[in-house]
Amino acid sequence: MAGKEVAVLWLLAVLGWGSGGKVLVWPADNSHWLNMEYILQELVVRGHEVTVLLPSCFLILNSTQPSPFQFEVVDVPITKKEMATLLEEAFYFWFYQERALSVWASLYRIAQLVYKLENVTKIICDEVLKNEALLERLKASTFDVLLADPLAPSGELFAEKLGIPFVYTIRFSVGNTVERLCGMLPAPPSYVPATLSHLTDRMSFLERLKNIFSFTVQDIMYHYLVWGSWDQYYSDVVVWPTDASHWINVKVLLEELVLRGHEVTVLVPSSNLLIDYQDTSSPFTFEVLQVPFTQKTLHAAMEDFLNFWMNEVSNVSPWKIMWKMKEDLEVFTNMSKQVCDTLVMNPQLIAKLKQAKFDVLIADPLSAGGELVAEILAIPFVYSFRFSEGNVVERLCGGLPSPPSYVPASTRGLTDQMSFVERLQNFLFYFYMDLFFLKFWRDEWDGYYSNVLGRPTTLCETMGKAEIWLIRTYWDFEFPRPFLPNFEFVGGLHCQPAKPLPKVLWRYKGKKPETLGSNTRIYDWIPQNDLLGHPSTKAFITHGGTNGIYEAIYHGIPMVGIPMFADQHDNIAHMRAKGAAVELDFSTLKTQDLVDALNTVINNSTYKENALRLSKIHHDQPVKPLDRAVFWIEFVMRHKGAKHLRPAAHHLTWYQYHCLDVLAFLFTCTAIGVFILAKCCLFCCRRCGRIAKRKKE
Numbered sequence: 001m002a003g004k005e006v007a008v009l010w011l012l013a014v015l016g017w018g019s020g021g022k023v024l025v026w027p028a029d030n031s032h033w034l035n036m037e038y039i040l041q042e043l044v045v046r047g048h049e050v051t052v053l054l055p056s057c058f059l060i061l062n063s064t065q066p067s068p069f070q071f072e073v074v075d076v077p078i079t080k081k082e083m084a085t086l087l088e089e090a091f092y093f094w095f096y097q098e099r100a101l102s103v104w105a106s107l108y109r110i111a112q113l114v115y116k117l118e119n120v121t122k123i124i125c126d127e128v129l130k131n132e133a134l135l136e137r138l139k140a141s142t143f144d145v146l147l148a149d150p151l152a153p154s155g156e157l158f159a160e161k162l163g164i165p166f167v168y169t170i171r172f173s174v175g176n177t178v179e180r181l182c183g184m185l186p187a188p189p190s191y192v193p194a195t196l197s198h199l200t201d202r203m204s205f206l207e208r209l210k211n212i213f214s215f216t217v218q219d220i221m222y223h224y225l226v227w228g229s230w231d232q233y234y235s236d237v238v239v240w241p242t243d244a245s246h247w248i249n250v251k252v253l254l255e256e257l258v259l260r261g262h263e264v265t266v267l268v269p270s271s272n273l274l275i276d277y278q279d280t281s282s283p284f285t286f287e288v289l290q291v292p293f294t295q296k297t298l299h300a301a302m303e304d305f306l307n308f309w310m311n312e313v314s315n316v317s318p319w320k321i322m323w324k325m326k327e328d329l330e331v332f333t334n335m336s337k338q339v340c341d342t343l344v345m346n347p348q349l350i351a352k353l354k355q356a357k358f359d360v361l362i363a364d365p366l367s368a369g370g371e372l373v374a375e376i377l378a379i380p381f382v383y384s385f386r387f388s389e390g391n392v393v394e395r396l397c398g399g400l401p402s403p404p405s406y407v408p409a410s411t412r413g414l415t416d417q418m419s420f421v422e423r424l425q426n427f428l429f430y431f432y433m434d435l436f437f438l439k440f441w442r443d444e445w446d447g448y449y450s451n452v453l454g455r456p457t458t459l460c461e462t463m464g465k466a467e468i469w470l471i472r473t474y475w476d477f478e479f480p481r482p483f484l485p486n487f488e489f490v491g492g493l494h495c496q497p498a499k500p501l502p503k504v505l506w507r508y509k510g511k512k513p514e515t516l517g518s519n520t521r522i523y524d525w526i527p528q529n530d531l532l533g534h535p536s537t538k539a540f541i542t543h544g545g546t547n548g549i550y551e552a553i554y555h556g557i558p559m560v561g562i563p564m565f566a567d568q569h570d571n572i573a574h575m576r577a578k579g580a581a582v583e584l585d586f587s588t589l590k591t592q593d594l595v596d597a598l599n600t601v602i603n604n605s606t607y608k609e610n611a612l613r614l615s616k617i618h619h620d621q622p623v624k625p626l627d628r629a630v631f632w633i634e635f636v637m638r639h640k641g642a643k644h645l646r647p648a649a650h651h652l653t654w655y656q657y658h659c660l661d662v663l664a665f666l667f668t669c670t671a672i673g674v675f676i677l678a679k680c681c682l683f684c685c686r687r688c689g690r691i692a693k694r695k696k697e
């Protein structure tokens with residue numbers, strides 16, 4: 001029976017893979033089509049039906065020739081010949097004139113060409129929208145998605161009219177204006193060159209000036225020349241509206257690396273919370289670092305930390321909290337330093353590790369030291385990371401762009417929809433955290449790192465050398481935000497399908513009773529993942545740790561969150577914003593609150609629906625998070641790094657990064673200009689006055 005079910009399911013999965021999808025395409029002419037065609041052919045291979053809306057003037061396509069696509073030809077009052085002439089004119093300009101002309105002449109010419117192309121697009125668009133029969137037919141076909149090239153507008157307009165989602169494929173727009181202003185792609189002019197400016201990511205002061213100039217001129221051009229005429233058009237037409245937990249995660253990754261035939265050596269402090277280095281069945285080799293502090297000291301420090309955040313934090317002032325945070329940081333930093341010392345001051349161990357010729361080092365920047373060891377051994381390193389307080393490490397050391405207007409600083413429990421006061425709070429928190437950590441690192445670590453490496457450096461600079469940052473969240477959980485090519489979001493890599501559970505579970509840490517029933521299983525630790533994956537699980541009461549939340553997302557279980565410290569407030573805020581959780585305040589919690597919250601997430605189906613939606617997003621990824629994480633680690637091993645993904649932002653000073661030097665220069669120029677103008681006017685006025693006076697006399 002079970003075998004049959006599996007076979008049927010499998011068949012469904014195979015058939016269900018591609019059947020039934022209907023894709024509408026609004027193509028761009030010429031080479032743009034060639035690229036799109038590859039995507040469309042693959043979609044057809046996977047069993048989707050592809051319909052191309054084809055203006056009769058397009059050159060590249062002939063609808064009467066055999067093709068795997070269906071065509072809806074739109075007759076337009078433009079001939080293929082007129083289209084060819086226009087494109088030829090454009091090519092002639094790019095091939096022969098563009099580099100010979102001055103900047104202004106070139107821009108003027110581009111504007112002319114863009115204007116002509118827009119005119120043609122508008123004519124084509126008119127024809128489609130006038131054609132009610134065609135629109136009715138398209139609407140009746142219930143397409144699932146529209147694919148368009150934003151080189152020329154209108155694809156998105158049809159998608160809106162038909163009430164279907166749309167996907168863009170684009171190479172670039174002039175000055176990246178479309179990507180930046182419409183797609184919100186952050187493009188700091190200090191190191192992201194404007195398209196067509198012929199600049200690279202390493203720019204001198206003059207080149208950065210030129211780059212800002214290109215961006216500005218092209219933005220203005222788009223706004224006035226192109227969009228100005230379309231805005232009205234669009235508004236008119238759219239009428240049919242339509243160590244601890246960190247180790248658990250890293251361990252899964254390391255086990256996968258071992259499965260793929262790599263040798264994994266773990267540098268483990270002799271006192272730690274979760275890593276059992278005496279376990280002979282472990283697939284890893286352990287190199288034990290004999291630290292001077294005991295297991296008891298570590299547990300006491302941890303207990304003190306947890307006790308404050310769980311029981312005391314609600315009764316003390318914000319100042320006390322900040323003070324306590326600093327104290328805790330100092331305690332853990334002191335321990336980290338002692339761990340580092342055991343390695344740094346042990347030349348035999350360093351020699352032994354060097355001899356082993358490791359390909360890559362994997363570290364979590366939450367506790368410093370990993371990057372230092374990688375530098376000493378001269379090998380590339382990869383980070384596995386959840387977050388730092390206020391995202392300082394990711395932002396300041398990794399260069400991750402985080403506009404405070406919509407990227408909430410971690411640990412404040414904010415979402416991406418912030419009121420003015422919240423944005424103020426967010427901005428100030430970023431600022432405060434920057435100052436706090438830059439000072440803390442300078443006092444505690446920068447000297448240490450410089451000493452060990454024998455050259456002046458900082459902790460942050462060393463951390464910035466990470467080849468890849470494997471962030472332990474994903475877009476099911478995270479709010480959309482800008483990121484860099486060397487950041488991979490691999491949240492949930494530890495989740496697995498649930499194993500079946502026995503009828504009775506018992507958490508019990510002792511000798512197994514002899515009279516134990518066969519349907520009862522005893523666990524040191526209840527297998528949370530299997531429990532959440534059980535078909536009768538209705539809700540998950542959680543403190544909001546990332547690992548647990550991901551297991552709930554994986555299995556689509558709504559949550560009641562009782563966050564306590566670290567990222568837990570954030571995690572629950574994310575789940576609440578996405579409609580999959582109810583949040584409770586631990587300090588004021590009453591029994592009835594918990595009962596009510598549980599009833600809410602169980603009785604009100606929206607929570608379950610949202611949790612299932614997140615689950616579907618999580619499962620529908622081109623490559624599974626664990627495979628992506630392993631791929632990037634292996635990539636770094638094969639290529640001895642991933643320097644091609646490293647943004648040039650790391651080479652800029654803060655004022656260059658924000659273009660403050662360029663702005664200061666422009667401001668000075670303007671000020672001098674205004675000053676000279678004012679002087680001239682004054683001079684003229686005086687002269688005129690004098691002449692007039694003389695005439696009177």
Ligand SMILES: *[C@@H]1O[C@H](CO)[C@@H](O)[C@H](O)[C@H]1NC(C)=O
Pocket residue numbers: 062063064065
């Ligand atoms: C399209 O292809 C057909 C057959 O190959 C040909 O007869 C026709 O002239 C072509 N039409 C255009 C406009 O190129």
Ligand SMILES: *[C@@H]1O[C@H](CO)[C@@H](O)[C@H](O)[C@H]1NC(C)=O
Pocket residue numbers: 115116119123
């Ligand atoms: C734009 O198209 C109109 C016809 O719709 C035509 O009269 C006009 O000359 C065209 N403008 C340019 C710049 O090609």
Ligand SMILES: *[C@@H]1O[C@H](CO)[C@@H](O)[C@H](O)[C@H]1NC(C)=O
Pocket residue numbers: 334337338
């Ligand atoms: C850590 O703290 C102890 C006392 O609490 C102190 O003696 C020791 O010097 C500190 N170690 C470092 C590396 O700061």
Ligand SMILES: *[C@@H]1O[C@H](CO)[C@@H](O)[C@H](O)[C@H]1NC(C)=O
Pocket residue numbers: 599602603
């Ligand atoms: C919610 O469901 C529980 C049983 O799960 C039931 O006892 C309770 O009355 C329901 N509450 C509401 C408000 O429907």
Ligand SMILES: *[C@@H]1O[C@H](CO)[C@@H](O)[C@H](O)[C@H]1NC(C)=O
Pocket residue numbers: 604605606
């Ligand atoms: C269910 O919860 C959602 C979100 O909190 C709320 O908008 C909706 O009114 C609730 N539905 C019922 C029947 O209580």
